Amino acid sequence: MAAGRAGAAPGLTGKLARLLRDPFTVAGLTIYAVLIIVAVFADQLMTHDPGEILFRANGRVASNQPPSAAYLLGTTNLGRDVYSQLIGGSRIALVVGFTAAICVAAFGTLIGLLAGYFGGKLDAILMRLADLALAIPFLPFAIVLAGFSRSSTTNVIVAVVLLLWPNTARVIRAQVLTVKERAYVEAARVTGASDARILFVHVAPNILPLTFLYGSVAIGWAILTEAAVSFVGFGDAKNISWGYMLQDAFVSQALSRGSWHWFVPPGLCIILVVIAGFFIARGAEDVLFPKLRS
């Protein structure tokens, strides 16, 4: 068999290999990997219960301790272990980030597929809904939703999904519009494939990389939103997230007390995880749209 066009149309594995040569992508994937490992082994990694008030040997509350062997990142003003809170926060970040990302990617992709493939009225209705969702200011909506209903992590995820699906849906729709004109889609139709089969077997797999791309961006957005909502005080009080840590540090004037060890680590973690999504998106863009690079 002549492998004439192997270079021109690399398969999925070829794309993956190119993705892994990009240093930004590797950095992004590494951050995600560390996040997942830490979240999974959080129970083993925590040195204290993040909600427990710790006491010193003399019986007094171990408040505002600097980092030490006993308290790796020091303690809060109420004597809670910052390091353990940070580790515990990774779980919330992971749950919020990945749940929201999966929902955004799945929902947005489905809407984009239907709108792009069937066109006409369905397309018009779905895309006007998307415009509507895009017109709603993001953070105020999340805060209002959290404020009006019981503040919970679920609400944050709902808010992120409700407002982020249109970005994915629009891009997927645009891609479907080009893929559905390809001859192999017509070939599927002429050989008797149903609309559902054409859509999910022939069209969808060819736009899947974009779904992953938007999913990885949504992870960052979701974690950022959760942090922001927690920071303004509408977070779930039962879950000590990174945003909650920042709020706790803020209201107890950690900055003026110089407790850098308290609020810098959660802030750094949020930045790293959010940036990881954009790093991966950046690398994936090079692979998905090589013509844009020049």
Next chain:
Amino acid sequence: MTSAQTPTHPLVTASGLSKRFAAPRRLSDLFNGQRPHIYAVDGIDLCIGKGESVGLLGESGCGKTTTGRLLLKLTEPSAGSIAFDGVAIDTLKGNDLTAFRKRAQLVFQNPFDALNPRFTIERVLAEPLVNTGVERASHRDKVEKALAQVRLPPLSRFEGLFPHQLSGGQLQRIVLARALVLEPDFIVADEPVSMLDVSVRAGVLNVMREVRATLGLAALYISHDLALVRYVCSTTLVMYLGKIVEQGPTADLLKMPLHPYTRALVNAVPVPRVDQSHEALPIIGNVSDARGQPRGCRFRDRCPMAVARCAEEEPPLRDLGQGRQVACHLA
């Protein structure tokens, strides 16, 4: 369609077939309140008999491909009707549509785009069988048979291969095999070899001719290539701007074209001789705008022989005997 042209056992018949597309509106259209249309296919009749191979000649944009897509129910006609083996296809749905799909297939122009890049060759070839609900146990046999028909090695040689790992000639045979795997009665071949290197064209064309003869397939070859049509088609239709301007037995039509457009096409074929005295029929300008339905003959702007009558009256397709029909006042 006249009795002289109608084969004894018609398989595909179309009458008054039209397809129009909305044209982009110009500013003047907005003021006039008009919605202009482009007529890709404008009231054509055709008939393809069982086992017959018909060529559809014409330049880019004359409506050849649209005609082929209409006959396969890949797009719906704006007017006119199509019957396949006596059954009107415009209302087919569900199982009846699947039954029609099994019998009428398409061979694509560009083999590099016609196969799903994420499907292995095996899956590409089995896909039509899956789609039409053929029982799974027989898939492998049918795929092997189709591969043998297009003179490709057995399936074991394509184990795990994807379309991009094959050459153009192999891909076009795979495209043909995919159409044959359903054992159709009718295939539309849309410029089946125009994307291939000249060196592999003959091979693919021979396979198509052979397959058609042994299986008794009816075929519509869509092409701008006179050599191809002469090689594989018994009857030829010539299209210009959505209309059939001439039709007849291929050999006669190419030897003695009656319509000035056909004559220009035949004269435009390059001859591989340096000292060839070349009397190209002077046809002027470009294809005129397909917006709206113009009065008179569509070819008159470019026709060297046009007379006053050509602008007034649209020439109908006239029967000239011996199976030949032409749409020209002067022929």
